[in-house]
Amino acid sequence: MRLEIDSYEIKDLKEGPKTCVENGVLYVNKKELEELILQDANIEKVDIQLVYPGDKTRILNVQDVIQPRAKVEGQDFPGWLGKIKIAGSGKTLSLDGTYVINSNASTNRIESGLLDMDGPMRKLSPYANTPNVVVASYAVAGTEERAFEDSVKCAGFKAAAYLANAAKGLAPDKTEVFDMDMYKNKKEGLPRIGYIFQCYSPQFDYLAVSDKIFYGRALTGTLPLVIHPNEILDGGVMGWNALKAIDSVSYQNNAIIKELYKHDGVDLNFGGVILVSANTDADNRDRNCQIVADLAKNVLNLDGVIISKILGGMPHIDISSMGVACENAGVKTCVHTTPLTAVGTLGDTILFNDECLTAIVTSSSPFERTVINFKAEKFIGGTAETKLYSSEMKLQLAGDERINIEQYLTAGVHDHTGGRKVQTLEY
Amino acid sequence: MAKEFKVLLYLNNAFGGYGFEEAAGMGFDLNEGPKGPGNLLQAQLNKQGEATGDTYKVVATLCAGDDFFSAEPEANSAKAIELLDAYKDADIFFAGPAFAAGRYTVSCGALCEAIGAAWGIPCITGMDEQSPGTDIYRKKCYIIKTGNNAREVPQTVAKMARLGHALLHPDDVVRLTSLEYIPDPREYDYFTRGQLRCTYVDRTVAERSVDMIVKKVNGEEFVSEVYPDRFDTFDIPKAVKDLSKAKIAFVSDGGLVYKGNPDHCQTRSNLVWADYDLRTLMAPGGYEVVHAGYFNDYVNQDPNRLLPLDVIDEDIKAGKLGGISDHYMSMPACTTVSAQCKKNGAEIGEKLKALGDVDAVILTST
Known part of the structure; x- marks a missing residue:
């Protein structure tokens, strides 16, 4: 495409x-x-x-x-x-x-x-x-x-x-030209790196209706989906019905996708994107995380994935479950977290207890003031x-x-797709 | 505009020049001007001040014996503040450095906390990581990292002066998304104070993520931005054998509190819990929801959605369940740090145990 x-x-x-x-x-x-x-x-x-x-x-x-x-x-x-x-x-x-x-x-x-x-x-x-x-x-x-x-x-x-x-x-x-075939390596011998884009969480659903963020329809309740990154850059996935450190600009310019394109054929082969919503119940979460890992390993043949996190505490659980499932399937992970409090230590902010999730990047601090x-x-x-x-x-x-x-209510200060030059540090 | 900053200093018997253990019992002695390492501190501060044209003057040095002060650190801090009343227009307070000395670190920490709280000025000391004062006071004041050897006075005092000058000269450079000015603990070599801040750095999140995953996949070294705490594991308690004789209590983090939120729980990062009368709370008009992590309307419409008292009452009536406690323990928890949850959970557990008649708990979340 x-x-x-x-x-x-x-x-x-x-x-x-x-x-x-x-x-x-x-x-x-x-x-x-x-x-x-x-x-x-x-x-x-x-x-x-x-x-x-x-x-x-x-x-x-x-x-x-x-x-x-x-x-x-x-x-x-x-x-x-x-x-x-x-x-x-x-x-x-x-x-x-x-x-x-x-x-x-x-x-x-x-x-x-x-x-x-x-x-x-x-x-x-x-x-x-x-x-x-x-x-x-x-x-x-x-x-x-x-x-x-x-x-x-x-x-x-x-x-x-x-x-x-x-x-x-x-x-x-x-x-700018965005041209890639998910199943064809730009340069043989380089690792295949993909992106798991967690782009929605139904936990905040206003009046219990999910926002229409994917081709004019909700993503809630759907299975994890392999999608071409260009669909995200070109208006297939757009922002929520409320500004929660999330806006359409950040989806139209998804920084991880753009960065993977920049590295495609240089030190990695961009291997595709899996689009997911966070899950509100454990059974669906377990199933979807297994499906994500299967898509990453057996459909996209990835060696590694970046898993970006969307706003909220519950999506953090999905991030860790997806990460563990991928690592268990033999796909290495770099996972995002968004510290949701301004007190304590960084270690404090992590809700998972899995030693395989060794590469953690802080992507925003939406609830800082x-x-x-x-x-x-x-x-x-x-x-x-x-x-x-x-x-x-x-x-x-x-x-x-x-x-x-x-800060999540201030337009443009944060971005859940990795576009900002920010890192959460201890003070 | 150039300014002369007034500096206050606290020293123990040894650094104040009164003697070692034989002088450890001495009471307060207030001296005008610098004493002991205070001369070096003043010189270092003035060296820092050259860049901005500011000067520093150590206006007084308070001294006391380690045994005396550390016997009652809080009461003695209050006394010290009274003694220093004539100097309360000081711009900054220093204590020590105290290195690894047990009594001295506690004295310096207590005094820094008290003066910071009373006068709102920056308070700086220096300690070894293993010292008791570091553990107790690191969140309350600025503690420069030192070794455990008092020969490090010159370099420690220089660091204290550099941090002091920085705290008195906040600049307009935007370093944090909160727009606060907090000197970087990594640059100024002080112990972090239990705060997290989103910081502007050189590379985007995306750049760092791609770099990290490529290194990880290639088996190269990489540095994670977070090293998670490892949670305790615990044995799952034995199941209740006969529910028809068991009394159940509700505990929930879903934010259901008395109408009017009398305990001032917060919708996010709440730190408090409360013991409510269940039937009073569940009565019409008796409750509200304080929780920013989910859409609250359903629970507001019917609190049984969070605390299923309707089902419990049916089971009690049918003889399936012994009873339900009048006590409902509520801790609204959305983005509350795990250490606080552990602390509050232990307190709630103790409270339930003290009630004496609760056999099991239903813990509901959202």
């Missing part, structure tokens, strides 16, 4: 009568984009705003952040927009240096994400340092909450495809009175000058 991603460096963002890219400036016809989004009968109103680094703006109820992408031929965001078509081949247009910040302004969730365009977030989040297009959708009264979240998700994808299409026909600043001193003057997707989550159950509001927030 061969995928070409043509990237266009966006240096500035402006409103304009026609949506287009000229000399690195993305002009946006807000009215046209608004009409496109309002085609969804669940959306009463959409607030489209262009935001810039240095704006005294706090964006609230951020559900997702999406990189603008569009297929030259084929289906954009298949399964969510239009029919399902396997993603990952052909040519895709991609805008760099600008993002769609997708907000669900009608959410009732108590844990919801935010992004400030100035203040301390400038030091922590890439999204606070780029001009962005905010799409904040409001629900038609009476719309079921989960159905509305799906509408919001699609609104974000529509905006992402709409914006990227503005680059159609232009010469890209950069073209940051004190953010920032007086916002403008709010999008909420108001100064919007409540912000506190695990001590203390009242804090979006308009407060000082907030104490867990």
Whole structure:
């Protein structure tokens, strides 16, 4: 499968009568984009705003952040927009240096994400340092909450495809080629390394419905699946319905996949990807972990795997069970952990007791806190009175000058696919 | 802007120049200016200060005998704070270094903890890893790692000065995702203080992961970022032979607490447990859920989903079960560190044993 991603460096963002890219400036016809989004009968109103680094703006109820992408031929965001078509081949247009910040302004969730365009977030989040297009959708009264979240998700994808299409026909600043055959080694004699991408955990399922993250459908309840890495890079697997140190950008740019591509034929052969959801019960976990190990050993013929972890404590158990099953099958592992507390020792944070899991990488610390001193003057997707989550159950509001927030709710600070230069250390 | 920092120092009888064991019983003696290694400390601090144009002055040195101080470390720390009241505008406090000396390390640690808590200034000492003071106080103050030989005074004092200067000069460099400034214990050679922080490093998680798996597969050496603690194994208790005569108690980490959360349990990293009256809790309006690890609505709708009291009551009625304890032990636990779970679990076990009539426990989780 061969995928070409043509990237266009966006240096500035402006409103304009026609949506287009000229000399690195993305002009946006807000009215046209608004009409496109309002085609969804669940959306009463959409607030489209262009935001810039240095704006005294706090964006609230951020559900997702999406990189603008569009297929030259084929289906954009298949399964969510239009029919399902396997993603990952052909040519895709991609805008760099600008993002769609997708907000669900009608959410009732108590844990919801935010992004400030100035203040301390400038030091922590890439999204606070780029001009962005905010799409904040409001629900038609009476719309079921989960159905509305799906509408919001699609609104974000529509905006992402709409914006990227503005680059159609232009010469890209950069073209990346992702070309591999899982069953053919690039260079004989090198170890075959694969990737187990744990991309969902149903433990947080809001209103007991799983998010649609895989071709417009939920992954929960499915068996582990061998998938071509390009499908993940090209919109087959997208972010959750809530920002939990997870966003679509990190899936569209899965750093482990990109890193394995970089090493393919150099010091390893990239041997494929297995897509899994964490399991909420032991029986399914046991079965799925055995299947993962079998796929890794006997279907993909791997010598080693990297197993990345998604948010939560329960996925940690799946990581260890998968790791042990792989090691027992003769496939060596490097497993991720995400320390979920800021006290104790690193050893303390590990819930498994298996001596074969010798290679452990810390990939993020989602529940660490940051004190953010920032007086916002403008709010999008909420108001100064919007409540912000506190695990001590203390009242804090979006308009407060000082907030104490867990990092998984801050857009772009963490990433569960290995893209950040972070490591959890003892202090 | 250049500043003159005021420094306070604590020394024992030996380092203060009063004598060795014969002087170990002496009470407090407060001296103006530096004494003993304080001169070296002041010189080292001023050397550090050259970079920022700051100067340091050891304004007073408090001394006491090891036997005297360590006999009542907490009470004596409180007394020391009273004695030092005239100097409470000090910017930083040093004690020792105490190396491996049992009494001296405890005295230095206690004093650092007390002064840090009372005045909120950085407190620094130096100890050997095996000393009793290290174990007790490492989380409460900054303890430079030393050997067990007092001949290491010059290099230890230099390290204490370097750390002290760093603590008084937080810079704007973003090193941690929390945006705090914490000097790196590896760079400054002090004992870690039981905190974890997500730190910006040179390579991405993905780069490190690929590097590690390639090395592991090739049989080359690699360094894991975590070395897990190994859990204790234990014998599974014998089964209850006759349930019809057994009294059961509920214990749960699922976060079901009295309405209003009177024990201030946290939804994440909670550290406390509570003993609740089961029937009061389970009555309508008697409960709420404090737990961030799962979707709480089902338990809020019906607490029997977490504590299956409805089924238990049927079994009791049918004579299948002897009874259910009125005591429900609740410890909301989401991302709580295992060491705390072990400690609380032991306390809960003791409490249940002390009740005297509980034969078995149903432990529910989420």
